[in-house]
Amino acid sequence: MAQIPVIAVFDVGKTNKKLFLFDENYKIVFERTARFMETHDEDGDPCENLDSLRLSVFDSLREIFKHKEFDLKAVNFSTYGASFVYVDEDGTPLTPLYNYLKPYPTELGRQFYDTYGDEAKFARETASPVLGNLNSGLQVYRLKYQQPEIFKKLKYALHLPQYMSYLLSGQMVSDLTSIGCHTALWDFGKNDYHQWLAAEAILPKMAPLKASDSVLSSVFPGTTFCVGAGLHDSSAALIPYLVSFHMPFVLISTGTWSISLNPFNQTPLTADELKNDCLNYLQYKGSPVKASRLFTGYEYEQQVKRIAAHFNQDVIRYRTINYDPVLAAKLSTQTALHSQKQDGELQKSAFEQRDLNDFSNDTEAYHQLMIDIVNQQTISTNYVLEGCKVQRIFVDGGFSKNSVFMHLLALAFPQLEVFAASMAQATAVGTALAIHQAWNSKTLPHDLIELKYYSGVKEKQEL
Incomplete structure (x- = not known):
């Protein structure tokens, strides 16, 4: 019997983590749902269990390969936004995956807006209402000032979909759908990163931009499936x-x-x-x-x-x-x-x-x-x-x-x-x-x- 060409999609929500296999007509031919116990960051605030999430990707791939009726052609990822994984030169996470609902320090927020213009003007430029940690760019700003030693080790701040893509492609990239989502990172008038990232030496910590419809090669020897860059x-x-x-x-x-x-x-x-x-x-x-x-x-x-x-x-x-x-x-x-x-x-x-x-x-x-x-x-x-x-x-x-x-x-x-x-x-x-x-x-x-x-x-x- 001929194998069915399929794409695997990891759809990661705050509560449910779903895996789907779609055939070429976009019909679901396999699905699985999982929930992981939350862990806590160094302040005791709840956050995503990054280890469980990472291991689930590899476990799921192994399960797909056991189904001989499927021919895996591609893998792609979508996840909730406003969440960064901070990785070092080797791609190892340096911190927990901080929850975007974590309170943002009042003094640090005031320092940021005192430096880069009033809240209303900055919000217009970045199309981002003032939302604390939901403005994920301010999470990197927070890392720089509250954890400077970790910031020095930081190779790239990867939004969660791109971190998951990295696990299978070995390539660290950024994607516009994550960057352009109330992050305070993007200047919509200039269609480029906002100038504050260069001023804070954060711009080099952003991985190279990759088009959302482009693909990367799999890092696993002997496999031929391609890997999407991930989407918000x-x-x-x-x-x-x-x-x-x-x-x-x-x-x-x-x-x-x-x-x-x-x-x-x-x-x-x-x-x-x-x-x-x-x-x-x-x-x-x-x-x-x-x-x-x-x-x-x-x-x-x-x-x-x-x-x-x-x-x-x-x-x-x-x-x-x-x-x-x-x-x-x-x-x-x-x-x-x-x-x-x-x-x-x-x-x-x-x-x-x-x-x-x-x-x-x-x-x-x-x-x-x-x-x-x-x-x-x-x-x-x-x-x-x-x-x-x-x-x-x-x-x-x-x-x-x-x-x-x-x-x-x-x-x-x-x-x-x-x-x-x-x-x-x-x-x-x-x-x-x-x-x-x-x-x-x-x-x-x-x-x-x-x-x-x-x-x-x-x-x-x-x-």
């Missing part, structure tokens, strides 16, 4: 859409965060946009992606629990609740009469302030929750629509399966075509697609994404 996961999840659709679109990727991504908007970020959690990514071809973020997935979970408890219901009920257009229209009218947009308070939940005794039943309360969430979402998504003609909005992730959310969103954007999009493992598929030409003998597929259309035209109601 948010950028990887956008790739199937860029491959499948050429008309301008916005993708609203929903989960814990709801992120509106517009790869067709290259307008500079304004102070107001940065204040309301807008930022830029760099997509895998190197051009900017304007993005805005809301913490709505988390907020939704908290408020649904509150509704369920108040009305003595099971939270599972709300997974399949149907959209009621008459109820939504009544509540929307009341909301419009009483709502006032507070400048700079986009991330605050309107529903959190509502008294559940004002609602006659849980269905009414739930519809009000979704109206409040979609009102926030509309403001957030409009930030990335501004100054750019877009014809379609795609929604993927959890809210794409929520009938109430999708109908309300379509009504909020009646001038646009709104679709719920579904595809299995968008991040992993995008990671494979990035190096399609290096391993796949077939043409790019056009049936990767299933779409369901939602009309923004108000239906006539019998009242």
Whole structure:
């Protein structure tokens, strides 16, 4: 029997570490999920177990080679962002893999911005809201001033996807999708590293840039598979859409965060946009992606629990609740009469302030929750629509399966075509697609994404 040509993709999230094998039609032919116990850094803060992660890559490869029905053509990696592995000349990590949620020292942050300009100006230049350790460039700055002896030994600061790629290729590289992700490293106006890296002698600690769609050779003797340079996961999840659709679109990727991504908007970020959690990514071809973020997935979970408890219901009920257009229209009218947009308070939940005794039943309360969430979402998504003609909005992730959310969103954007999009493992598929030409003998597929259309035209109601 002929072997099946496959690509292996390691998709590393904060919680789940997944391995997928895709065939040339991008169908999953093998998958495995693992979770690792966290370890702690020298301050006692929780962090990724780098040894477990490294060993899992080699263990997974050995397992793949045992499956004689597969012909491994390529390997690529996508991981969460804002995480550096500091390696010495031999590629050995010098520190733990610090968690981006670790608090950033106040004095050091003040020193940085006193030296390189006020926060608002610097944020505009780097398209990076002030986020502490989530600005991964400031992690290297911290290493220099808090651990100077380790900084002297540092050969390269590798973002996590590129460290994982190094394990199989033996080559240390940098990738734009990781560098261009709220890192405070990239000057979007100059399309180059920001000048502060050279001023701090950090620029030589950044590995040579490698194109996101290029590949490296495997370091293992007797193997022929190629190795991708690795991708930041948010950028990887956008790739199937860029491959499948050429008309301008916005993708609203929903989960814990709801992120509106517009790869067709290259307008500079304004102070107001940065204040309301807008930022830029760099997509895998190197051009900017304007993005805005809301913490709505988390907020939704908290408020649904509150509704369920108040009305003595099971939270599972709300997974399949149907959209009621008459109820939504009544509540929307009341909301419009009483709502006032507070400048700079986009991330605050309107529903959190509502008294559940004002609602006659849980269905009414739930519809009000979704109206409040979609009102926030509309403001957030409009930030990335501004100054750019877009014809379609795609929604993927959890809210794409929520009938109430999708109908309300379509009504909020009646001038646009709104679709719920579904595809299995968008991040992993995008990671494979990035190096399609290096391993796949077939043409790019056009049936990767299933779409369901939602009309923004108000239906006539019998009242």
